[in-house]
Amino acid sequence: MREPLLDPTGDAGRDTNTTLAPRPQSLQGLIVGLLDNAKPNGAVILRAVGRELQQRYGVREIRMFAKGYFGTPVEESVVNQMLHNCDFAVAAIGD
Numbered sequence: 001m002r003e004p005l006l007d008p009t010g011d012a013g014r015d016t017n018t019t020l021a022p023r024p025q026s027l028q029g030l031i032v033g034l035l036d037n038a039k040p041n042g043a044v045i046l047r048a049v050g051r052e053l054q055q056r057y058g059v060r061e062i063r064m065f066a067k068g069y070f071g072t073p074v075e076e077s078v079v080n081q082m083l084h085n086c087d088f089a090v091a092a093i094g095d
Contacts, residue, residue: 024087026057027053028057028058028060030087032053032059032063032090033063033082034049034065034090035065037070038069039093041095043066046092065082
């Protein structure tokens with residue numbers, strides 16, 4: 001018997017589109033949005049990931065974003081900023 005999948009955000013009542021975006025063929029020249037979850041060391045990890053993406057894959061620009069509080073979902077305004085200003089995004093969990 002399968003167990004039901006639980007939504008860890010506690011917002012299971014809303015309709016959420018979970019369709020994955022198509023992967024880019026290359027990261028060369030793209031803008032990456034890095035989302036810090038506001039836990040200790042999250043930004044440290046993201047900066048290292050950003051440097052690696054630039055050096056290895058030719059990412060043009062790195063833009064940092066942060067959640068207001070690690071225990072809540074990311075704010076809609078931050079999601080919209082990332083959506084309109086980045087080609088792809090990476091999130092990190094620190095501690």
